[in-house]
Amino acid sequence: MLDVLAGLPEAAQSARWGLSEAARRTPVALALAVLSALVLALTPAAQVQAVAWLIRDAETFSTAAVPLVLLILLVGTGQVLATVDMFTRQRAGIRLQRTLQDSLVHSLARMSPEDMADSSVSADVQVGRDSLQDLGRLPWSVISSLASLVTFVALFVSVWFIAPRAAIVIVLSLLPSVVLFSWAQTRQTKAFGAVGGHLRRTTYLIEQLAQQRSGTEIATFGSGGRLARQITQSQRRADQLLDRLLAQLIHGFLGGGVVGAALLGIALSMIVFSGAGGAGIAAGVLGVLAGIEATRGAGFAIGEVLSATPRVKIFRRVTSSADRPVDAAIVGRVESLEARNVSVRYPGAKAPSLESATIAVRRGEAIALVGANGAGKTTLVRALLGIVATAGGEVLLDGRLASDLALSARLAHFGLMTQEFGRYELSIRDAVTLGTPDGVEVTEEDIWRALAVARMDKFVRNLDEGLDTQIGEQFGGIGLSGGQWQRIALARIAVRGAGVWILDEPTSAVDAEAERDIFQELLQSRRDRITIVVSHRAWTLRGMDRIYVIDNARIVQCGTYEDLVTREGRFRELFSDQ
Structure with a gap:
């Protein structure tokens, strides 16, 4: 009562x-x-x-x-x-x-x-x-x-x-x-x-x-x-x-x-x-x-x-x-991206998850972030995107403080593919175009180009219904392997066409031959964008312009693959067996 x-x-x-x-x-x-x-x-x-x-x-x-x-x-x-x-x-x-x-x-x-x-x-x-x-x-x-x-x-x-x-x-x-x-x-x-x-x-x-x-x-x-x-x-x-x-x-x-x-x-x-x-x-x-x-x-x-x-x-x-307003205009050309002494401490954490991290990359360059699990790679990515509060430092897009932008406008500069990518059981067309916000027109030609970047176009062309094929077995569609799902996710980033691509283990589920083809395409087409790759496979790092090695929340090394593999340090410890 x-x-x-x-x-x-x-x-x-x-x-x-x-x-x-x-x-x-x-x-x-x-x-x-x-x-x-x-x-x-x-x-x-x-x-x-x-x-x-x-x-x-x-x-x-x-x-x-x-x-x-x-x-x-x-x-x-x-x-x-x-x-x-x-x-x-x-x-x-x-x-x-x-x-x-x-x-x-x-x-x-x-x-x-x-x-x-x-x-x-x-x-x-x-x-x-x-x-x-x-x-x-x-x-x-x-x-x-x-x-x-x-x-x-x-x-x-x-x-x-x-x-x-x-x-x-x-x-x-x-x-x-x-x-x-x-x-x-x-x-x-x-x-x-x-x-x-x-x-x-x-x-x-x-x-x-x-x-x-x-x-x-x-x-x-x-x-x-x-x-x-x-x-x-x-x-x-x-x-x-x-x-x-x-x-x-x-x-x-x-x-x-x-x-x-x-x-x-x-x-x-x-x-x-x-x-x-x-x-x-x-x-x-x-x-x-x-x-x-x-x-x-x-x-x-x-x-x-x-x-x-x-x-x-x-x-x-x-x-x-x-x-809440949403800025749907994707920024397809970004000349430079910098992080200057960026630090992140999550609420309740005893130690910072990222401390005084500094990186710089220009359009046409491809860089890699490497380190053991929990070293701070994902936190740095989140700081670049602006989806985690920073305890210090600054991020700049084309020389402008990224913090001055609304979050939606900031995110419009990026295309992000995480390890936990979504497996959307839709038609292939719809699953790929989810990479673009409402209001952005995506042509069939754009979708095929994106699938080609992900080395998925030949597979889709051989399907009876092509782009309109339902994927995923829950609704009676075709079954895909883990690698094929990952390529669909990569195609979403490609069709988005943002000026900065951040790819976290983009080929972890594909076979070695497909992985070589995808990385070859990524490196060949990098002149039109900034590419940031998080990877644990040594050979995928060979073509990178720079590799940033993160250990215990700090960037401890920076250089090319050839440079780092010949020097004593954390990179060599991580990849000596590969």
Whole structure:
């Protein structure tokens, strides 16, 4: 009860937001829902008056005809309108859910890499995705809650004229049901967070067994039983949480039901012994029963509004980025890129992840960043891009401080391919053009040139549907090897055409022959751009203009391959066996 009352102020804000969104996105459906809810809310009270009228004037057909017809109309209208209202709300909820999803995905499309890499933002996005259906129902839950209030008031007035004290007790008898349903909804919402986590893990594990690629690998290992046991354990944890929740609800509703039934019995007794006569007694009893039926879902509706409040806050926080401007103009010519004494210290880290790093590269040059895992290579790349805060130093693009640019404008200078490249199961055309932002026109010729850079063009030309071939087996497309997926990712960078290419292990998954061809193409075409490669393979470094060796967050060596391999130092230690 206290939880319900404490959440009312914020619930009111959520209710206002839900109604305003429905008014903006589905105004006709909202108007129809309000009208039908008002009619349905007043129907029980009208039925009470019609019954009282009918019994009082039932002596002859002529006097009973009008109240009888009115009662039939009220009963029939209530049944028909309730059904129509249910389907109307479902349709409107689906439409509202779709428009809210549009807002969410457009907000995600405008987020910066820094935001997307933030774990708290990622958690908010997941909640926003999971809440779309609930938020689509929110306005209609608000309307149901308000309609129940109208029903309470109308019934109270109707029964008051029959038995005033009974009217008060009737309202009190209905309150336990409303409060219990609201309490149950909030309890379920809290529990379903943990339950949902176990169920998502169960779903994930089942998919690993069922999907072709992972399922085949697991079958060759003969380890399906291990996953099956994990699936059973995860499902059992979810079931245990649900079982405890349902036990609490059973006990709560037993207690509330006893209280409500006792109050209802008192109210009915008051009506019977009120001296209101047969008409009054019949109408009063009908009022009680009709009120119970009309307000059966009121508690759930109020509970849904209360439980939606934190989700509304998170959804609005995520979609607040929708107005963030995006600069779609790719900068295809960059003359120089410099990092001067750049340092990075991540929050909570005892030591810097990058310290006083200085590099310089001009258009037409290809440089490499090498070092052991965790040495600071990725941090330097992130600092160049501007997606990590620097503790010192500066990055310059064509002699201008990169920090003076908006992040979107800064990123427009770069094409980045990471080791964790995306495997987008789309058509080849769509998977490649994802390298360019909205508003940039990409011709078929551009796509073929990009595929040629990645040495993927011959493979695609031999496919029956060419660029329109669906890739990835999840949606019935062709299966690709790890190397082919990597070449598609490289083609995305090529079609982007930015002035600076940063390639983190761009050929780690391809065969040696394809790797030589790709690097040969990269080095031959480097005159038109700045190329930065992160690599652990010695022979790929031979054609680089300079190699920067990073160790323990510092650049400790710089030179050509021939120079570094003949000198004592960290580079020679790393690559002496290759």
